[in-house]
Amino acid sequence: MNAFERVSAFLSHKEADRVPVYPILCGINRKLVGASYPVWSTDAETCANGFLKTLEEFPDLDCLVTLIDLSVECDAWGQKIIFPENEAAHPDYDNQVVQDIEDYAKIQKVDYRNSKRMMMHIDVIRRLAAKVKGKVPIVAFVFGPLGTLSMLRNQQDMYMDLYDDPDAVKEATWHVAETLSDYVGALCDAGADAIMWDTLFASGSIMSKAMWKDMEAEPMAMLAKTVRDHGCMNMVHNCGQKIYFDVQIEAIDPVAISFLFPPDDCADYAECKRKYGDKVALIGCVTPANAVIGTDEEWDKQCTDQIDAMAPGGGFMLATGCEYPANATFDRARRMIEIAKTYGAYQK
Amino acid sequence: MDLHQISLKLQAGKAKDVKALVQQAIDEGVPAHEILEKGLVAGMNVIGEKFKNNEVFVPEVLVAARAMNMGASLLKPLLAAEGVKATGKVCIGTVKGDLHDIGKNLVKMMLEGKGLEVIDLGTDVAPETFINTARDEHCQLICCSALLTTTMGAMADVVEAAKDAGIRDQVKIMVGGAPVTEAFCKQIGADAYTPDAATAAEVAVQLCSK
Structure with a gap:
């Protein structure tokens, strides 16, 4: 089986030859092409080459997820972004587009084609598709509308704005979503097989289920439809604690969810598999920080525990629950891949 | 006055109401440390417990804390005058x-x-x-x-x-x-x-x- 066939079986909730694997290798890829973080995250050729080089180095990887950083989308509204040498880019927190609650009115639908960072991401997808389309699934990572809005404000103030003027936040969220709709359409047209939505706020780490439904469920439903209309699949990524599988499945109907902690209505991963395993494919859930702390044996055990809990019957991809640390070594990613190939073999 | 009202308004994140009630309590001669303990700290304790139990979430904690700060700003000079020290x-x-x-x-x-x-x-x-x-x-x-x-x-x-x-x-x-x-x-x-x-x-x- 090649990666595409393996992931197709995974998405069909069938057992493939083995558990598919993807330790969310993104920013770390820059090391393989000798690029700094700023270059890797702004130059499409370098970024795409980083992903392709990673595939060369680890040919058993089963997909590519283009998580560049969480400030790609906010660039479209002119947010000033800082590009540290060895860290992911982030908004300039001292100079945010939405400085005050009245500033939400400034957030209107914009033309994504004027955003260098969005266009760069589309170019990355196009370059990856030119090389691996049909062999390795290409998953474009996109921050959801409320997340994008939080990068234009800042999370803390936005949370309080949700109390002080929820309608202003909601209206701005819709304008962001309309922009993202055109953007993800372009990502799909460029060759992405799926869009992985980061729905950071649909989690007990942050806001109530009712608040998420009120603020982001409808825009996400609209965006998910856009993706399906372009012949692509929706996936969800959320590394918060107690994430809301139920309302996200209802709104987005994703084919897979990438997560770190069991959802709010499940005590553990095994219960998650029992409750949601027939509704959505599961991706996760190894703690990425463990790539830089603890022993190899502890890392290995977490990988095998995940396989034990969620792999039987198919519909499970072994992965880190969030991005693999960008400044770690590749050693533990390599171990995870080996574990998927050996311990994760369905046909032993 | 009933200091529990301050706690309830704090839990609801009503900063202006908390400030007004704290001022009312001060005007009525309630000692500052009592307003702090039975009003503001009591309210934040409830929020903290609910946060831990996933009954309230980050936005609710933030607006409650903002309300606490509004009330506490009125109490600060009075607490100093009373010689009340922080617990750590x-x-x-x-x-x-x-x-x-x-x-x-x-x-x-x-x-x-x-x-x-x-x-x-x-x-x-x-x-x-x-x-x-x-x-x-x-x-x-x-x-x-x-x-x-x-x-x-x-x-x-x-x-x-x-x-x-x-x-x-x-x-x-x-x-x-x-x-x-x-x-x-x-x-x-x-x-x-x-x-x-x-x-x-x-x-x-x-x-x-x-």
């Missing part, structure tokens, strides 16, 4: 190289809600800043926050800096943040890790009373 002194910051502050701010709010005096060092805080502040301000506790796996290692630098400065036996060090675990806390020789802001405040009170 803490310095808190996000470690070197990390600019994320919402987790740190939540912990700070919860600490203040427990009646602790908190020195907020902000983000991207160098180990020597933690140590100098703890020594010069006589803090019993240093709280270090990190959101990134790339910056959590700086917490170990704070522990080492405390040893180098010869104050490790005088100050406790707590660590927290999304990538931080109990195992990591032990590995670097910190004193405590807590998974959420409400528990952090409870543990901080215990550590400050030792």
Whole structure:
């Protein structure tokens, strides 16, 4: 089986030859092409080459997820972004587009084609598709509308704005979503097989289920439809604690969810598999920080525990629950891949 | 007046109402420490417990803390005049190289809600800043926050800096943040890790009373 066939079986909730694997290798890829973080995250050729080089180095990887950083989308509204040498880019927190609650009115639908960072991401997808389309699934990572809005404000103030003027936040969220709709359409047209939505706020780490439904469920439903209309699949990524599988499945109907902690209505991963395993494919859930702390044996055990809990019957991809640390070594990613190939073999 | 009303308004995040009720209580001659304990701290205790139990979430904690601060600003000079001292002194910051502050701010709010005096060092805080502040301000506790796996290692630098400065036996060090675990806390020789802001405040009170 090649990666595409393996992931197709995974998405069909069938057992493939083995558990598919993807330790969310993104920013770390820059090391393989000798690029700094700023270059890797702004130059499409370098970024795409980083992903392709990673595939060369680890040919058993089963997909590519283009998580560049969480400030790609906010660039479209002119947010000033800082590009540290060895860290992911982030908004300039001292100079945010939405400085005050009245500033939400400034957030209107914009033309994504004027955003260098969005266009760069589309170019990355196009370059990856030119090389691996049909062999390795290409998953474009996109921050959801409320997340994008939080990068234009800042999370803390936005949370309080949700109390002080929820309608202003909601209206701005819709304008962001309309922009993202055109953007993800372009990502799909460029060759992405799926869009992985980061729905950071649909989690007990942050806001109530009712608040998420009120603020982001409808825009996400609209965006998910856009993706399906372009012949692509929706996936969800959320590394918060107690994430809301139920309302996200209802709104987005994703084919897979990438997560770190069991959802709010499940005590553990095994219960998650029992409750949601027939509704959505599961991706996760190894703690990425463990790539830089603890022993190899502890890392290995977490990988095998995940396989034990969620792999039987198919519909499970072994992965880190969030991005693999960008400044770690590749050693533990390599171990995870080996574990998927050996311990994760369905046909032993 | 019924100080429970202050607690209820605080829990609802009604900052203006809390300020007005605190002023009313002051005007009625209620001692400041009583308004603080039975109104503001009581309200934040309820919020902290509900936060821990996933009954309220980050936005609710933030608006409650904002309401607390509005009320506390009126009480501060009166508490000083009454000679009321904080139950402990803490310095808190996000470690070197990390600019994320919402987790740190939540912990700070919860600490203040427990009646602790908190020195907020902000983000991207160098180990020597933690140590100098703890020594010069006589803090019993240093709280270090990190959101990134790339910056959590700086917490170990704070522990080492405390040893180098010869104050490790005088100050406790707590660590927290999304990538931080109990195992990591032990590995670097910190004193405590807590998974959420409400528990952090409870543990901080215990550590400050030792």
